Structures are given as C-alpha cells and as structure tokens.
Amino acid sequence: MTKTVSDEPAFVPEQGGPRDAAPFLSVRDLRVHFPTDDGLVKSVDGLSFDLERGKTLGIVGESGSGKSVTSLAIMGLHRTGNARSRPHISGEVVLDGEDLVAADADRVRRLRGRKMAMVFQDPLSAMHPYYSVGKQIVEAYRTHHDVDKKTARTRAVEMLDRVGIPEPHRRVDAYPHEFSGGMRQRAMIAMALVNNPELLIADEPTTALDVTVQAQILDLIRDLQKEFGSAVIMITHDLGVVAEMADDILVMYGGRCVERGTAEKVFYGPRHPYTWGLLGSMPRIDRDQTERLIPVKGSPPSLINIPSGCAFNPRCPYADVPKGGITRTQRPELTEDDSRHWSACHMSQEERTRIWTEEIAPKL
Amino acid sequence: MLVYLIRRLFNVAATLLVVSAVTFGIFFAVPKLTGSDPALMYAGRETSETALQGIRVKMGFDKPISEQYWVFLKGIFVGRDYDAGTEVTHCAAPCFGYSFKSEAPVWQTMLDRMPVTLSLALGAAVIWVLAGVATGVVSALKRRTAIDRTVMVGALAGVSLPIFFTGMVAPAVFVYSLGWLDVSNYKPLTEDPLAWLNSMILPWVTLAFLFAATYARITRATMLEVLGEDYIRTARAKGLKEGVVIRKHALRSTLTPIVTMFGLDLGGLLGGAVLTETTFNFQGLGTAAVAAIGQGDLPVIMGVTLLAALFVVMANLIVDLLYAVIDPRVRLT
Numbered sequence: 001m002t003k004t005v006s007d008e009p010a011f012v013p014e015q016g017g018p019r020d021a022a023p024f025l026s027v028r029d030l031r032v033h034f035p036t037d038d039g040l041v042k043s044v045d046g047l048s049f050d051l052e053r054g055k056t057l058g059i060v061g062e063s064g065s066g067k068s069v070t071s072l073a074i075m076g077l078h079r080t081g082n083a084r085s086r087p088h089i090s091g092e093v094v095l096d097g098e099d100l101v102a103a104d105a106d107r108v109r110r111l112r113g114r115k116m117a118m119v120f121q122d123p124l125s126a127m128h129p130y131y132s133v134g135k136q137i138v139e140a141y142r143t144h145h146d147v148d149k150k151t152a153r154t155r156a157v158e159m160l161d162r163v164g165i166p167e168p169h170r171r172v173d174a175y176p177h178e179f180s181g182g183m184r185q186r187a188m189i190a191m192a193l194v195n196n197p198e199l200l201i202a203d204e205p206t207t208a209l210d211v212t213v214q215a216q217i218l219d220l221i222r223d224l225q226k227e228f229g230s231a232v233i234m235i236t237h238d239l240g241v242v243a244e245m246a247d248d249i250l251v252m253y254g255g256r257c258v259e260r261g262t263a264e265k266v267f268y269g270p271r272h273p274y275t276w277g278l279l280g281s282m283p284r285i286d287r288d289q290t291e292r293l294i295p296v297k298g299s300p301p302s303l304i305n306i307p308s309g310c311a312f313n314p315r316c317p318y319a320d321v322p323k324g325g326i327t328r329t330q331r332p333e334l335t336e337d338d339s340r341h342w343s344a345c346h347m348s349q350e351e352r353t354r355i356w357t358e359e360i361a362p363k364l
Numbered sequence: 365m366l367v368y369l370i371r372r373l374f375n376v377a378a379t380l381l382v383v384s385a386v387t388f389g390i391f392f393a394v395p396k397l398t399g400s401d402p403a404l405m406y407a408g409r410e411t412s413e414t415a416l417q418g419i420r421v422k423m424g425f426d427k428p429i430s431e432q433y434w435v436f437l438k439g440i441f442v443g444r445d446y447d448a449g450t451e452v453t454h455c456a457a458p459c460f461g462y463s464f465k466s467e468a469p470v471w472q473t474m475l476d477r478m479p480v481t482l483s484l485a486l487g488a489a490v491i492w493v494l495a496g497v498a499t500g501v502v503s504a505l506k507r508r509t510a511i512d513r514t515v516m517v518g519a520l521a522g523v524s525l526p527i528f529f530t531g532m533v534a535p536a537v538f539v540y541s542l543g544w545l546d547v548s549n550y551k552p553l554t555e556d557p558l559a560w561l562n563s564m565i566l567p568w569v570t571l572a573f574l575f576a577a578t579y580a581r582i583t584r585a586t587m588l589e590v591l592g593e594d595y596i597r598t599a600r601a602k603g604l605k606e607g608v609v610i611r612k613h614a615l616r617s618t619l620t621p622i623v624t625m626f627g628l629d630l631g632g633l634l635g636g637a638v639l640t641e642t643t644f645n646f647q648g649l650g651t652a653a654v655a656a657i658g659q660g661d662l663p664v665i666m667g668v669t670l671l672a673a674l675f676v677v678m679a680n681l682i683v684d685l686l687y688a689v690i691d692p693r694v695r696l697t
Contacts, residue, residue: 080600080609081591084508113603120601125594129693130616139612140602175692191602 058246500583522577631679635672
C-alpha cells in the first residue's frame, strides 16, 4: 500500500502563502433531493467538506452514492434545464467566499466554466459530435473572454498542445469522433482548463479509458494542477485513482459522508466498515492470485427509503457488535476521531481500531 | 465523394427503370392478359373492329409488350413517331405519349399542372417546418406544463383529422364566418401574385397542419432526448447561456432526423397532394393522376407515376447528401 499513496508535498500557491482561515471551497450540509412520483430521492443528504487551492479531494463511493450529484450541485448544473425536474438543494457551497446555492442562477452560470470547470466521464458522449474540437474549446473560451475568434483559436491550439495532443494546429479542426479515447479526454481537459479555472471537478475522468491511457490522463491532471494551482475534486469508484491523486479522501454512502480524512489516514487506518469493504474488494497485484476478491455484500440502499439508522447497517458485517445501548434507528453522526479524520459509526473507536488491525489489515 | 455521387445517380436511374417497367407492366401488359384492350380504352366503347385495328397499329399495341416498353422508354429521351399509315405524328422528346381522353401530350399536361402542385407543396412545406419545429421545441422546453399539453393535443388533432375534413372546415371558418379570405381557385403566381397568395393560403394551412402536427411530435421527442445527452450538460458546464445551449447545441442535433423526414415528405408531395388538391379543386398532378386512373388514361398514369417516383428518389439522394453536411460523422462512401 505504501507504493500507491502519493508522498509528494501538497502544492502551496506561490503568491500570498497561507490565506485567511476560510477555505477556498467549503461545502456545508449540502442536500440534493429529487422529488419523483415514487417519493423524495435523497441523493445527497447532509454533506460537508472543505478544499484548499492546490489540493485534491477524492470522493469515493459506489454507483448511486451521490458522488456525481454532489459535483453537479457544486457546478450549479441542477439549476439548468427543465424547471420540473430540478431537485431541491439546500445547504451551502461557498466558493472563494461566495455561496453558490444562494447566488442567482446567472451568477453561477458566469462562474461555471471560468472559476470552476468540469471534466466528464465519457468524452465521446460529452463532446458535441457536430462541432470540431477546436470550435468547442473556442466556444468555452469566448463565453468568458471578450476576444475575437482568431485569438480564441490560438488559445485553443495552445491548450491542445499543453495537454499533449500532437500537431495541435491541425488537430484543432478535427471532430471528436476522429480522436482516440485518450486524445478525446485530453481535449476535454483542455476545454475545461482553457479559462484557468480555480476549481476542477473530474467526474470519473478515466473510467471510459483503457489502463495505460488512464495513467497518462491522471499524470496530466496532476501536472496541470501543479501548474495552475487549482483545487481538484476527483470523483471515482476506483480506489487506485484516489490513492494516486488525492490529498484528502471522502467516502460516500447513501448520500452521506461515512468517512473523511487525509489519504494517508483513510488508507492506513480506515475507521468505517464500508471503507474496509472497499479496500477489501480492490484487486492488488501483490496478493495471491488464487484468492478471491471480497465484495461488499448486498447492494446500495434505495435513496428513497434510506434506512433510518445507519444506512450501511443492512450490509455491515459488524451490525451485531454490541454498541452500548444505541438502537438501530439512531443515525451515527460524523465525528472527528483524531485530527482531520472523521467517521460515522456506532462502534467505539477502540473496537474499530481492534477490528482493523486484527481482522482487516492482515488480509489486505 | 464524386464516386459516391455517380454511384447514387446510377442507383436513381436503376430505381426509375424498375418503377417504369413495373408500372408499364401493370397498366399495359396486365389488361391484355385479362382480356381488356388498351385500344378499346383509347377509343371508348362503340368502335368498329377496323377502327380498333387502326388504333392498335398507330399506338403500337399490336407489337410485343417488350417492344412497346422499349419504344416508350426511347420516346422519353429521343421522342417517337405515331404511324397511322396515312399520316405520321411526331412526338418530341421528352415524350410520354398522348392522353387517351384529351389527346393532349402527357408531358405538356404535367408541365401545366406542375406549378399548382409545386406552389402547394413548397408553400405548405415552409409553413409546416417552421410551425412544427417551433412548437415542438417550445413543447419540449415547457415539458409537462399547460403549454406542452395544449400543443400536443393540437398536434394529436392535426395527425388525426383528415385533409378533407380540415379542408372543409378551414374555408367555413376563415372565408364564410370570419371573412378574412375570399373563396378562390388556383391563380398562377406569374399572373397575379396577390391572387395566387390568396388562393394558396387555405390549402397551405390545411396541408401544413397535418404535417406540422407530425413534425411537432417528432421534434419534441427528439429534443427531449437530445437535452438528456452528455454534451448538453457539457455545454452548460462551460457556462453557456441556456439560449445558446438550446439553439446551438440542442437544436442542431434535433434537426437531423427532421431533415430526413422533410426531404422524403416533400419528395412525396411533389408527385401530387391528391387529397388537398381534390378538396380545394386544384388542377395539380394529384388530381390529374386520380382522374387518369378513373378513366383508364394509361399514358397519363405512366407519366405522373414516373414523375412522382423521380421526385422521391431525388429527394432521397439530396437528403443523404445533406446528412453528410450536417453530421461530420457521416462519410459518403
């Protein structure tokens, strides 16, 4: 496990040094609820975290745990489109001192793509098939910069070059379908970074790519982050990606955070049974090949009827461990176990430390 | 691209050849098998056997079917002679023969009637595309609101109501009740543009209503599908204004299937909008075809069928070419 965690020092912005106490991005008690015919879907239900400039936060969880909804909520993308299908959003998303949940929609639109940008999972479907890659980058640039087409095009070529696309002055006129998967994702990143955003959200940026290309794309994001000093949120279900990229890790389950802390703490001393499950289900090269992966039993909870107590309880292998009078209907709150390490579990800290060191860690 | 075009044009010719052969077979060969006689159709009922024989010789009905077909095809490109023994009538290319009933050359009849059908189809097409796409887009954007439901009920009515119903109701309302328009038969555009416009409005609206309804429904469905696409989310994530997202990103993709439909619909209509022409008593290609079928006027049937087929295959070709312009992923090979 030592090999996988990045031991590079976190990026410190050159100008200004440590800023005032308020973090660059601060999410507080974020709730995103979708009203549907079947009931209220609580996709995100009380999520809080902070992120500094130059740092990377990895958000991990299964499909349907609320990762992507969180990212769309930060970008304000739930406020676009048909009014009937918009979710109820509450809580705070404070970006550089400005609450985006309370801000009016047009203000958030102006920040979108400029101050905060997003890279999506499947670059083939995320780019418009009818416009050339260059045109799409130019459009992103000119939306936020009052420049003529020629200047914007020069900028697009420059960005394509920067993300490692060969012959950028020629490829700028190519269409997305003429690019390979890795090249498309590079182009997508070029489009996201064309306005030097201070916050970059990457939603499963490598899932649609093959393994060799994955590593290149992650390297690219990391290099660009160093260059521009942006804050990055990396959303993934792949713990390997997080291990490589993240300074902090946030584990989501059933729309809530179940564990949060520095990458080191979450990887070496995880405090939540769900995190243990995730680590146990991760394939590892140094493990006996004949040994089977251990999946987390059961399936993610329906977000309409989240269990009233701990959402993980029905799947938790330690559900029957005595918890000193706490009933199943009580929800475990996220508590700080030691500095910068939070978890939400009814089991005592001693009990969890014992299970981790004696039962879980040796098997990994 | 050029190779593609040549191959497609070859296909067009082949298709038309097949259509002409089949039509010729149905209208000239089959009557012979069933015992009826094209010469009798030409002459009407009470004719002497000698006269019939004369007709057969002049029209070539005495020749084998294959030879008749060949002469017919040749006539289209180089013209043909009708030799009645005593006198020879030359029919210049493109020769589709003479009407059995009016003796008028079929090609001239089609040329005379073309402007009526063309005016009707093109004018209605403009209306239905604009109205259909606009209402479809509005409906999609206002999904599940009162506006959406109203539009869709209207569209359902448009699809369900036959032309001969709306074609009767429209004059009753706009001419007789409201008095906005005058009753009028077709007036050529070249003679009096205003009168032409006045005579065309109701047929246009009637015909367009039917098509606009279909287009609105298709546009709405496609638009909703497109709005769910990842690249629309990307466009919004770039910070584009919603209007730009809709116009530049969503509409562009929505129009692709519309272009296909439009080409085929228009191509079909140019061969004659039978119901509309009949309802409004317009002398277009459609009414010509219907009258010819009723009277067994074989050359007119042949001519109109071939012309209609030509419009359809050409529309198909143009749609395919346009497709490559619209969607860069389409390669013409």
